[in-house]
Amino acid sequence: MAFWSSANSSVGWGAHAPSRAAVGALADYISILLFLLLCAVESFGSDWDQLKTTQPKSYLCFRAASAIQIDGAIEDDAWQKAPWTDDFADIEGSAKPKPRFRTRAKMLWDDDFFYIAAELEEPHVSATLTKRDAVIFYDNDFEVFIDPNGDNHEYYELELNALNTVWDLFLSIPYKDDGQALNTWDIAGLKSAVRVQGTLNDPRDTDTGWSVELALPWKALAEYAHRPAPPMDGDQWRVNFSRVEWEYQIMDGKYRKVPNKKEDNWVWSPQGLIDMHRPEKWGYVQFSTGEPGQVTFQPDSAAAARDVLMEIYYAQREFRKGKKRWAATLEDLSLGRLNGLPAMQAPTIQLTEKGFKASVATRTPSGENVVWHVTQDSRIWSEASAK
Numbered sequence: 001m002a003f004w005s006s007a008n009s010s011v012g013w014g015a016h017a018p019s020r021a022a023v024g025a026l027a028d029y030i031s032i033l034l035f036l037l038l039c040a041v042e043s044f045g046s047d048w049d050q051l052k053t054t055q056p057k058s059y060l061c062f063r064a065a066s067a068i069q070i071d072g073a074i075e076d077d078a079w080q081k082a083p084w085t086d087d088f089a090d091i092e093g094s095a096k097p098k099p100r101f102r103t104r105a106k107m108l109w110d111d112d113f114f115y116i117a118a119e120l121e122e123p124h125v126s127a128t129l130t131k132r133d134a135v136i137f138y139d140n141d142f143e144v145f146i147d148p149n150g151d152n153h154e155y156y157e158l159e160l161n162a163l164n165t166v167w168d169l170f171l172s173i174p175y176k177d178d179g180q181a182l183n184t185w186d187i188a189g190l191k192s193a194v195r196v197q198g199t200l201n202d203p204r205d206t207d208t209g210w211s212v213e214l215a216l217p218w219k220a221l222a223e224y225a226h227r228p229a230p231p232m233d234g235d236q237w238r239v240n241f242s243r244v245e246w247e248y249q250i251m252d253g254k255y256r257k258v259p260n261k262k263e264d265n266w267v268w269s270p271q272g273l274i275d276m277h278r279p280e281k282w283g284y285v286q287f288s289t290g291e292p293g294q295v296t297f298q299p300d301s302a303a304a305a306r307d308v309l310m311e312i313y314y315a316q317r318e319f320r321k322g323k324k325r326w327a328a329t330l331e332d333l334s335l336g337r338l339n340g341l342p343a344m345q346a347p348t349i350q351l352t353e354k355g356f357k358a359s360v361a362t363r364t365p366s367g368e369n370v371v372w373h374v375t376q377d378s379r380i381w382s383e384a385s386a387k
Contacts, residue, residue, distance in 0.1 A: 007071055007164070007193035048314035050272040052307070054093045057269040057283040058297045059085055059239075062290070064108040064115060070213045072164075072195030074106075074117045081292055082106040082117075088243060091265035091274055099266040101209070103142075103243045109287055111230055113191075113215040118142050118241065122209040124248060125196050126255045127162035133183050136160060136167040137263070142212050143242040147279045148225035150238045152378045155279055156221065158187065162210045164194040170224065174277040177377040191215035203250040231287040236300070240282035241268040280310050280380070302372060302382065305362045308338060308347055309374035312358040316376065326356045326376065352376075361385060 064078040088103035090096035101121040108115040120142060127139045136159040137143070147155035152174065159167040168187045173179035192214050198207025222229035231237065243266045247258040265274055269283035288295045300306070315333040320326055327333045328351055339346040344362040355376025363369055369385040 007191075046314040046318040047273060047278075048311050050092070051278060051281055051314070052272070052311070053095075054270040054272040054281060056238075056281060057086060058299070059083075059107060059283060059285050060292075060295055060297050061107040061109055061285050061287050062292055062295075063288070064110045068108065068113075068115055068213075068215070070191040070193045070215050072193035072211050072213050074119070074211055074213060078108055079106065079117060082108050083292065085241075085268050088241070088266040088268055089270050091242070091267045091271050091276070093270040093272055099245075099264065101245065103266055105241050105268060107239075107285060109230065111218075113217055114146075114221065114230075116144060116212075116214040116216070116241075118212040120209050120211070120243060123206045124203060124255060125162050125198055125207045125210050126201050126248065127165070128201075129161055129165050130163060132165065133167050133169075134165065136165060137244040139163075139165075139244075140246055141244045143244070143276070144214070144216075145240045145242070145276060145279070145282060146216075146221065147238040147282060148221065148229065149227050150236070150279070151226075151381050152279045154224040154226070155238075156187070156224075157181075157276075158190075158214070158216070160192060160194065160212065162194055162196055162200060164192055166190070166192060171277070173377055173379070174279065176275070176277065179277075187216055187220045189217035189220060201255065203253060203255055233289040234286065234298070236284050236286045236298075238279055238282040239285045240271075240276065242266070242276050280306065280378075301365050302362065302370070305344060305360050305372040305382075306380060308341065308344070308360055309358055309372055309380055310378075311335070312338075312347060312349070313374050313376075313378055316356060316358075326351055 062082060065081060066078045068076045068078050084104045084106050088099060090099060103118065103120050105116060105118040129136055129139050139161040141159050141161045144158040145155060154172055157169050157171065168190065170182040170185040171179050194210060194212055196207065196210045199205055218229040245264040245266060247261050248255040249258050269281065271278055271281045284300060286297050312335065315335055316326055319333055328349060330336050330338055330347060330349065344360055347358055347360040350357045357373055357375050359371055359373045361369065361371045370382050371385045372380065372382045374380045
């Protein structure tokens with residue numbers, strides 16, 4: 001079996017036992033979910049009906065103990081201590097068929113880079129696009145999505161194919177909120193490499209697959225992070241990975257896409273919908289300076305508050321489609337049941353010049369009072385409260 005590899009360095013533009021506090025937060029979250037499931041109250045159908053069926057995955061990302069050579073091989077000693085993610089699943093979740101081919105990833109970090117590696121099982125490795133910032137998912141590809149501060153805004157996307165052709169872009173807000181991609185934005189200093197376990201674009205044999213290695217500079221990711229980059233020990237960023245897989249047939253000795261066949265979308269943390277641009281469903285990556293086996297992942301104590309606000313956001317979108325205005329109360333949205341949620345105060349809605357702001361007050365595991373907000377453009381954030 002032959003091995004084909006490609007490396008690129010561009011400079012310029014170019015699992016886990018929780019703590020006691022976390023257990024309490026998780027218990028509150030579960031009680032809220034049960035409360036919502038038991039409430040048989042009419043509500044507006046929305047994308048949230050599908051999104052709420054999935055829960056974000058989590059991953060502990062440890063520091064690289066030794067140097068990593070970006071060559072696509074994933075053979076450096078540092079990688080051997082990094083755990084693999086769960087195998088990728090269909091983007092819509094477990095109700096959909098299991099992917100035909102296995103995909104998994106792992107992550108590491110140091111003072112300079114966020115490292116990502118992936119293995120993609122593939123019996124027929126192919127790629128055709130060679131121009132940077134081309135629409136890479138027209139080929140089979142591997143994709144990375146990063147939202148540093150988890151506010152659903154200002155996030156990064158990176159795609160590459162088996163030729164190591166890169167498409168990197170930045171979105172200030174998601175497409176569904178009228179966002180537009182900034183394709184001219186590049187991950188300055190990005191290092192990427194691909195290695196094919198087999199042959200590329202040769203239908204005469206059967207391949208094993210292809211692997212990816214990436215080093216994303218913190219200096220580039222810091223631009224819109226609004227938090228330390230490199231991260232602090234314990235910091236959590238929202239991250240997801242996707243694999244686009246087309247079905248091919250062999251014609252005249254070449255790979256051809258099967259006509260009228262949609263692509264498969266296989267992801268680390270299922271979205272619930274065929275749309276990667278719902279950052280609220282991306283996985284949690286917790287950066288750690290500890291050793292594997294000695295650190296526990298801390299569940300997001302604000303997950304319940306986030307979910308309540310995102311349910312309001314999606315209900316508002318549906319309401320506005322029919323009424324041509326934003327709802328002023330939970331009752332308008334048939335979400336009056338949210339007034340009786342455990343572990344947090346009743347949500348409020350304030351109409352604004354641009355749309356609305358929904359808010360909910362809650363308390364952190366350490367006892368701090370915090371208010372969470374979401375606006376009509378899906379931006380979600382928190383601020384300290386004196387109450």
